[in-house]
Amino acid sequence: MAKKLLGGAIVAVLLLYRRRRPTVWPLGGPITGLSASGGGPDVERKAVDEEKFVTLSRRGDVAAFNRLVVIYQQVVYNVAYRMLSDADAAADATQEAFLTAFQSIGQFRGGSFRAWLLRIATNTCYDQLRHRKRHPATSLEEMTRDPDRPMDIANHGEGPEEHALRREMHAQIQQGLSSLPDEQRIVVILSDVHGLSYEEIARATGSSVGTVKSRLSRGRAHMRDYLLRQGELLPARFRHLMERR
Amino acid sequence: MMGPIAFWRRNGTDCREVRSLLSAYMDGQVADSERTRFEAHLAICAACQKELASLRATVALLRQLPPLRVPRSFAIAVPERRVASGDLFLYLRGAAAAVAALLIVMVGASIYFEMLGGQLRIQRLPPPTPVAVEKQVVVTAVVEKLVDMEKVVEKPVVVEKKVVETVVVEKPVERKVTVVVEKQVAVEKSAEVGGAVATPEGGAAALVPEKALARETVAAVRPTEAPAPQEPGVTPSPPLAASAPKPYASPAVADLKLAEGLAPEPSPAPIPTLAAVPAAEGRLAVQEPLWYAVLALTVILIALVAATILVWRRERVAR
Numbered sequence: 001m002a003k004k005l006l007g008g009a010i011v012a013v014l015l016l017y018r019r020r021r022p023t024v025w026p027l028g029g030p031i032t033g034l035s036a037s038g039g040g041p042d043v044e045r046k047a048v049d050e051e052k053f054v055t056l057s058r059r060g061d062v063a064a065f066n067r068l069v070v071i072y073q074q075v076v077y078n079v080a081y082r083m084l085s086d087a088d089a090a091a092d093a094t095q096e097a098f099l100t101a102f103q104s105i106g107q108f109r110g111g112s113f114r115a116w117l118l119r120i121a122t123n124t125c126y127d128q129l130r131h132r133k134r135h136p137a138t139s140l141e142e143m144t145r146d147p148d149r150p151m152d153i154a155n156h157g158e159g160p161e162e163h164a165l166r167r168e169m170h171a172q173i174q175q176g177l178s179s180l181p182d183e184q185r186i187v188v189i190l191s192d193v194h195g196l197s198y199e200e201i202a203r204a205t206g207s208s209v210g211t212v213k214s215r216l217s218r219g220r221a222h223m224r225d226y227l228l229r230q231g232e233l234l235p236a237r238f239r240h241l242m243e244r245r
Numbered sequence: 246m247m248g249p250i251a252f253w254r255r256n257g258t259d260c261r262e263v264r265s266l267l268s269a270y271m272d273g274q275v276a277d278s279e280r281t282r283f284e285a286h287l288a289i290c291a292a293c294q295k296e297l298a299s300l301r302a303t304v305a306l307l308r309q310l311p312p313l314r315v316p317r318s319f320a321i322a323v324p325e326r327r328v329a330s331g332d333l334f335l336y337l338r339g340a341a342a343a344v345a346a347l348l349i350v351m352v353g354a355s356i357y358f359e360m361l362g363g364q365l366r367i368q369r370l371p372p373p374t375p376v377a378v379e380k381q382v383v384v385t386a387v388v389e390k391l392v393d394m395e396k397v398v399e400k401p402v403v404v405e406k407k408v409v410e411t412v413v414v415e416k417p418v419e420r421k422v423t424v425v426v427e428k429q430v431a432v433e434k435s436a437e438v439g440g441a442v443a444t445p446e447g448g449a450a451a452l453v454p455e456k457a458l459a460r461e462t463v464a465a466v467r468p469t470e471a472p473a474p475q476e477p478g479v480t481p482s483p484p485l486a487a488s489a490p491k492p493y494a495s496p497a498v499a500d501l502k503l504a505e506g507l508a509p510e511p512s513p514a515p516i517p518t519l520a521a522v523p524a525a526e527g528r529l530a531v532q533e534p535l536w537y538a539v540l541a542l543t544v545i546l547i548a549l550v551a552a553t554i555l556v557w558r559r560e561r562v563a564r
Contacts, residue, residue: 060561066320073319078312091316098319173306191272192307198274217268224303 046071054113057105065102072114073098075194076121082189083125085178093128097121115196115203122186122204129182176226184219191216259286263293267300334556341549348542355535 050071056064076097081090097120108116158166177185186205190196191212196204201212263286269275275283287293 062321069318069320073315074312077315077319081313082310087316091319094319098321102321170310173310188307192304193310195308198272213269213274214265217265220268220300220303223307224299227303227306228299 050113054105054108057102058108062102065105068113068117069098072117075114076117079118079121079186079189079194080125082174082177082193083122083182083186084128085174089128089132093121093124097124100124112200112203115200118190118196118200118204119206125186126182172230173227176223176230179226180219180222184215184222187212187215188219188223192220260290260293263287263290264296267293267297271297271301271304334553334560337549337553337556341546341553344542344546344549348539348546351535351539351542355539358535 050068053064053067053071057068073094077090077094080093080097081087084090084093097117101117101120104120177189180188183205187201190201190204191198198209198212201216202209205212207215263283266275266279266283270280270283287297
């Protein structure tokens with residue numbers, strides 16, 4: 001009897017061990033059969049791909065996670081840059097956010113992966129800001145006037161003068177963002193620069209939709225007031241609207 | 246005269262309430278019940294309209310901020326130590342697989358011997374023999390051997406008390422299996438306690454009387470009944486002495502050895518019965534070491550699998 005049980009246990013162990021193999025085998029190996037999401041308009045296929053990559057990443061597949069990095073590094077870096085107003089700090093925060101995300105992807109409980117990732121990025125940015133407050137090396141002013149500001153992606157064949165003006169205006173908007181309190185800034189960036197929904201912003205900032213609403217309302221008003229004060233570089237239509245107020 | 250616009254303008258609470266909703270209204274996040282009231286106020290309040298327009302312009306400016314080019318790829322590099330860990334993982338997995346294979350072989354062998362071995366033994370059992378003959382043989386053999394021992398060794402073992410009992414047990418399952426239980430108490434001379442071990446046989450006889458007797462019993466059979474006598478005491482371990490008395494030795498082997506030693510034996514009846522003694526007792530016992538090995542292998546396998554999983558998990562965390 002005991003021997004039969006023993007034999008059964010051994011068989012069970014062997015079967016289990018055999019079953020493990022397919023999950024263990026693709027360690028770090030290149031993924032085949034998954035096309036790189038080449039920015040096609042097929043949103044549904046993208047979502048399916050994302051789910052696959054997330055599942056594989058949970059099992060420790062670095063290659064699959066790096067596919068997710070390729071998909072989201074743009075938005076994470078941009079959010080970090082708008083939050084920190086510094087290219088190097090934004091790059092550091094982005095890298096750190098992705099590393100943290102990979103290490104804690106087991107805690108991802110479904111839903112919007114972008115919101116989950118942005119929450120990590122937001123926290124990383126907060127860490128950077130806290131560190132900056134404790135070690136104030138350079139002022140925000142200097143950083144936004146950084147000559148090695150990252151390149152815009154959009155480039156409509158405009159003249160050098162127009163280009164310079166546009167850059168100057170963007171710098172001013174960036175400075176307006178920097179003048180916002182941290183909690184308002186992240187909400188304004190996620191909503192008005194990146195177009196996230198209230199629900200996604202609530203998830204990304206770890207707050208309620210109501211909080212998001214009120215912070216966004218105050219942040220926008222704050223932003224408007226800032227631009228009004230420094231508005232000489234703003235487009236004429238905007239200035240006109242402001243003056244008539 | 247105060248028109249409706251002036252009235253709403255003076256009514257500051259309503260304007261404040263509306264302005265707090267402007268942002269949400271732009272995003273279509275105002276509830277229907279509030280919206281009608283909100284829009285009714287907006288339609289008549291120019292200040293709130295301007296406020297809404299300025300906010301819209303602000304959002305439009307923010308929206309046209311271009312996405313920035315990523316300065317580099319933020320893909321995660323594969324950690325270096327993953328390779329070493331992976332090797333360890335592969336090694337452990339291979340070892341576990343090997344142990345598992347060995348385990349299967351052992352289990353198979355155990356089951357095979359237990360099932361088939363039993364049948365073989367039953368077949369090889371000789372026909373039942375008269376009990377009286379058996380008893381006689383045993384007793385004479387013991388006596389003669391003891392005499393032999395005293396003569397050759399010349400370090401006399403004084404047998405104080407000698408009891409030879411023969412018990413016949415009938416087992417209903419097998420046709421007839423006889424079990425002989427022999428007991429003897431041997432005491433050495435007090436003066437020769439230190440030097441008593443002249444031969445291994447003698448020493449064994451002094452220390453473990455029962456076992457030794459069993460050994461001598463079989464050994465003694467040969468000079469008595471075999472035609473070519475050998476020096477039984479001087480060569481302390483003839484093949485028979487080595488194989489037959491061991492309680493776990495398979496009777497098939499014992500049979501074979503006996504057949505070699507006693508080739509011209511005309512009536513081999515009593516000797517196989519003697520050999521059958523350990524067989525009847527140790528039938529399951531023959532398989533015991535195999536099962537112990539299986540148990541040990543199972544433990545090793547579980548340890549290996551656990552180690553493999555641990556390494557795998559650590560590797561996952563490391564990356």
